[in-house]
Amino acid sequence: MSQELAARHGAWSDTPQPLALLLQILAVAEADVRKVLHDPWELFSRMLQPVLWLVIFAPVFSRTRVIPTGGLRYIDFMAPGVLAQSVMFGAIFYGISIIWERDQGILQKFLVSPAPRVALVAGRALSSTFRGVAQTIVVYIVALVMRVALQFEPWRIAGVVFSVMLGAATFSTLSLVAACIVRSRDRFVGVGQMMTMPLFLASNAIYPLSMMPQWLRVVARVNPLSYQVDLLRGLMVQGGHTVLGFEMDVAVQVLWLAVLMAIATKLYPRIVV
Amino acid sequence: MSYSGRVGHHRIESAIQTIELTRRYDSLVAVNHLDFSAPAGSIFGLLGPNGAGKSTLVKMLTTLLPPSSGTALVSGFDVVRRPSDVRRNIGYVAQMISADGDLTGYENLLISAKLYGIRGKEREARIAGALDFMNLIEAAGKRVKQYSGGMIRRLEIAQSMLHRPAVLFLDEPTIGLDPVAKRSVWEHIRELRDQFGTTILMTTHDMEEADVLCDQVAIMYQGRIVSIGKPAELKANAGPEATLNDVFILSTGAAMLDGEVRGGSLRDVARTRRTARRME
Numbered sequence: 331m332s333q334e335l336a337a338r339h340g341a342w343s344d345t346p347q348p349l350a351l352l353l354q355i356l357a358v359a360e361a362d363v364r365k366v367l368h369d370p371w372e373l374f375s376r377m378l379q380p381v382l383w384l385v386i387f388a389p390v391f392s393r394t395r396v397i398p399t400g401g402l403r404y405i406d407f408m409a410p411g412v413l414a415q416s417v418m419f420g421a422i423f424y425g426i427s428i429i430w431e432r433d434q435g436i437l438q439k440f441l442v443s444p445a446p447r448v449a450l451v452a453g454r455a456l457s458s459t460f461r462g463v464a465q466t467i468v469v470y471i472v473a474l475v476m477r478v479a480l481q482f483e484p485w486r487i488a489g490v491v492f493s494v495m496l497g498a499a500t501f502s503t504l505s506l507v508a509a510c511i512v513r514s515r516d517r518f519v520g521v522g523q524m525m526t527m528p529l530f531l532a533s534n535a536i537y538p539l540s541m542m543p544q545w546l547r548v549v550a551r552v553n554p555l556s557y558q559v560d561l562l563r564g565l566m567v568q569g570g571h572t573v574l575g576f577e578m579d580v581a582v583q584v585l586w587l588a589v590l591m592a593i594a595t596k597l598y599p600r601i602v603v
Numbered sequence: 604m605s606y607s608g609r610v611g612h613h614r615i616e617s618a619i620q621t622i623e624l625t626r627r628y629d630s631l632v633a634v635n636h637l638d639f640s641a642p643a644g645s646i647f648g649l650l651g652p653n654g655a656g657k658s659t660l661v662k663m664l665t666t667l668l669p670p671s672s673g674t675a676l677v678s679g680f681d682v683v684r685r686p687s688d689v690r691r692n693i694g695y696v697a698q699m700i701s702a703d704g705d706l707t708g709y710e711n712l713l714i715s716a717k718l719y720g721i722r723g724k725e726r727e728a729r730i731a732g733a734l735d736f737m738n739l740i741e742a743a744g745k746r747v748k749q750y751s752g753g754m755i756r757r758l759e760i761a762q763s764m765l766h767r768p769a770v771l772f773l774d775e776p777t778i779g780l781d782p783v784a785k786r787s788v789w790e791h792i793r794e795l796r797d798q799f800g801t802t803i804l805m806t807t808h809d810m811e812e813a814d815v816l817c818d819q820v821a822i823m824y825q826g827r828i829v830s831i832g833k834p835a836e837l838k839a840n841a842g843p844e845a846t847l848n849d850v851f852i853l854s855t856g857a858a859m860l861d862g863e864v865r866g867g868s869l870r871d872v873a874r875t876r877r878t879a880r881r882m883e
Contacts, residue, residue, distance in 0.1 A: 342691070342720040350720060357717035365705045368746065435699025439762070442665050442695040443718040444687060602667055 342444055354445040358453020362427075363460050373464050376420055380469045383412045384476045387536075397537055402569055409478045410562035410570065411535030413469045417462045417494050418529060418555055421501035423522045424458050425509030432601050433515070441602060451594045454506060455499040455587075462498030463491055479568040489565040496583050497558040503590040510597035535559050539573060554586040618643040618770050618802035619664060623673035626659050633659040635826035636673065641804055641819065643769075646796055648817030649806045650847070656826040657806040658698060661774050664804070665695045678769040694763030698774040698806075702759050704748035708739055711747060712762055719766035733761035737791060753784025757791060764795060771795065773805040777812060789816050810847045820847070822854055829854040 342350045366372065384405065391397075392404035399407035431437040440450050473480055508525065512518050532546060533555040539547055550556045561579035564572035572579060617640035626634040634656045641647035649657045662668035664677055666686040674683045678692040702711050712730045721729055734740045737757040747755060756776055763771060776792070777785040793816070795801045807813055813820045814834045822830040822837075830837060830850060841850045 345720055353720065354718060357714055360717070361703065361706065361710075361714045364710055365703070368705060431703075433699075434704075435697040435701040436703050438667060438695070438697045438699075439701040439715070440718070441667055442690055442693065443715070444691045444720075445718050446687070599667070602662075 351446065351449055354449040355453045355456055358440065358445070358450055359457040359460070362454070362457035366461065366464075373461065373468075376416065376465055377468045377472075379419065380412050380416045380465075381472050383415075384409065384472050384478070388412075388476070391536075398540060399538070400569075400571065402567065403479070405476060406479050406567045406570070407538075407563070408536055409469075409473050409480075410566045411533075411559050412473075413466060413490075413494070413566070414497060414533075414555060414559045414562055415530050415535050416465055416469060417497050418501045418558070419526055420461055420465055421458050421498045422505045422526050422529075424454070424461075424502040425505035425507075426515055426518050426522070428454070428506060428509045428601065429513065429515050429518055432513075438602055441599060447598050448591070448595045451503065451506060451591055451598055455503050455591070458498045458502035459495035462494045466490065466494050480566060481568055486565045490562060493558060493561045493565065493579075496580070496587065497554075500554050500558075500583055500587045500590060503587060503594050506594045507590055507597060510594065510601050513601060529553060529555050533559060534573075554583050557582045616643060617641060617676070618645075619647070619675065619677050619804060621660075621664075621673065621675040624660070624663060624670055624675050625672045626656075626663060626668065627671045632826050634663065634670075637826075637828060639821055639828050639831060641802060643802050644796065644800050645818040646792065646803045646805065646816055648813040648820045649804065649823055650808065650810070650813045650820055650851070651806075651823035652808055655823040657823055658774055660823070661695075661772050661804070661806060665693060665772050666690055691766075692769045694766070694768035694771040696756075696759045696763050696771075696773045696776060698778065700755055700759070702747045702750075702755050702762065705746065707744050707746050708734070708750070708754075708758050709743040711758060712765065715762045716765050721765060729765050733765060736794070737761045751784065752780050753787055756780065756784070756788050760788070760791060760795070764799070764801070767799060768801065770802045770804065773803060775806055775808070777807070777809065785812075792816065810851075814847050822847075822851055824851075824855040 345353070388405040388408050391408075395404075397404060397407070428437065470480065504525070505522070508521050509518055512521050532549045533553050534550060535555065539550055539556070542550060557574065557579040560572045560574045561576065561583075563570045564576060564579075620640040621637045624634060624637040625632065637660065649660065651657050659668065663670050664675055664682060666682050666689050670683060674681055676682075677689045680688040680692065682689050702708075703714075706714070709730065712733055713726075716726045716730060734743050737760065739754060739758055739761070742750060742754060747758065750758065760771075760773070760776070773792070777788050780788065789812070792803060792805070796803055805817070817834060819832065820830075820834050820837060821828045830853075832840075834847060837850045838845045838847065841853050
């Protein structure tokens with residue numbers, strides 16, 4: 331009994347803070363990953379969109395031969411864009427699960443735990459990177475079937491995985507921010523749709539920045555999806571190269587992620603009020 | 604009531620003490636300048652109809668909701684100034700179902716243990732102990748969506764006790780449960796008090812539950828505590844053969860039938876019904 335009392339106040343007191351934070355982030359992510367593994371249907375249901383883009387849109391569009399792809403076949407130009415958008419579409423609806431868990435009462439349990447808010451937000455971002463990587467495998471399979479000129483050097487694969495993780499974390503955190511603001515599932519569905527298409531069309535996913543009218547190019551240069559696509563284009567396909575530069579692509583995305591994380595951490599407790 | 608400004612953890616008589624604790628929602632005062640304390644090691648029942656302010660009070664005590672004014676000490680820590688110390692020392696089971704239906708019972712406990720920094724052999728031992736204590740060993744590998752309402756509640760209480768909190772908050776723990784499951788939950792709540800010395804603050808609108816289970820009862824009505832004491836004392840003061848229901852009528856001038864005195868916002872009522880339905 332006295333040992334029980336001693337242990338009672340031991341929650342995290344014997345652990346260095348950075349390690350405690352990391353373990354808490356992992357615990358939040360683990361809950362979500364275990365759910366996906368119990369019911370992977372969601373991952374399969376996401377296969378359809380990239381298939382449509384690569385099997386229908388790319389072959390038809392490539393016949394026009396008007397898009398300056400920098401010497402790439404159109405399908406090779408577009409494959410990184412399809413991967414980026416499919417990860418983005420998946421991540422952007424991630425916030426709805428937070429609202430759902432709030433309605434269930436699951437979220438409250440996390441909020442009364444000693445885990446700091448930033449761990450709860452970062453844990454969610456981390457679990458969405460798991461989904462993003464699973465999606466990447468699907469897109470690679472479809473791309474192989476469609477004979478996209480993929481590159482398989484290990485450093486490039488590692489780069490693609492890193493890039494997808496960064497993108498998934500950024501857009502899932504954006505989604506979390508939106509969820510904390512709208513706070514209801516019905517409203518969120520509308521907001522999610524409102525975010526996806528503009529982010530997608532105002533990016534270099536299916537046409538290059540150089541083709542855009544000036545005003546759109548400005549928007550696209552702020553849009554984190556453009557940097558995601560640019561980075562993937564430099565890594566994924568033969569003859570591909572970044573327009574904006576690897577460092578710039580990573581730096582802008584990291585900056586977006588940091589800003590969104592800070593906002594989400596601030597807003598997160600409000601979701602249960 | 605004077606507030607000495609005491610911070611830090613001390614061995615204290617009161618596990619919970621509120622100081623002019625108040626919460627407003629626009630024009631509505633959900634919790635109105637509340638001053639009360641709950642003795643350590645007791646089962647303290649907050650009794651009142653829907654909309655009385657019980658859940659708002661619990662949310663403030665568990666740091667989910669900031670007070671509009673005033674504060675409270677929970678296990679010796681100020682909920683406004685030291686919320687993370689409060690969180691380290693409390694457990695909370697929401698009125699809604701907080702166990703994750705898509706995970707197994709074991710996984711629910713595992714994630715909680717990890718969030719609270721319980722590691723290695725100690726973690727496995729506590730999870731095994733919790734499953735045993737709550738009679739859930741056989742169901743541990745099943746997903747929680749297949750559990751009955753009583754099993755879910757027992758799992759949630761086990762989850763909230765893994766880190767051996769000094770104070771445990773239970774918001775309507777038996778709502779929607781059949782009489783057998785309800786009694787089993789009561790039994791487990793008593794055992795927590797007796798085995799671990801946990802202070803338990805629970806809300807209820809069930810007169811029998813307050814009478815049979817609670818060491819202390821506070822009757823809450825329109826954001827205030829209108830009556831507080833041991834159930835037997837409250838009844839004795841109300842007159843010979845009085846029930847807690849009579850105490851309630853005497854204190855408020857209103858009758859409480861089935862938990863509903865006029866009032867209780869639509870949202871409260873809808874949530875209560877939803878939880879009750881899912882517990883069936």
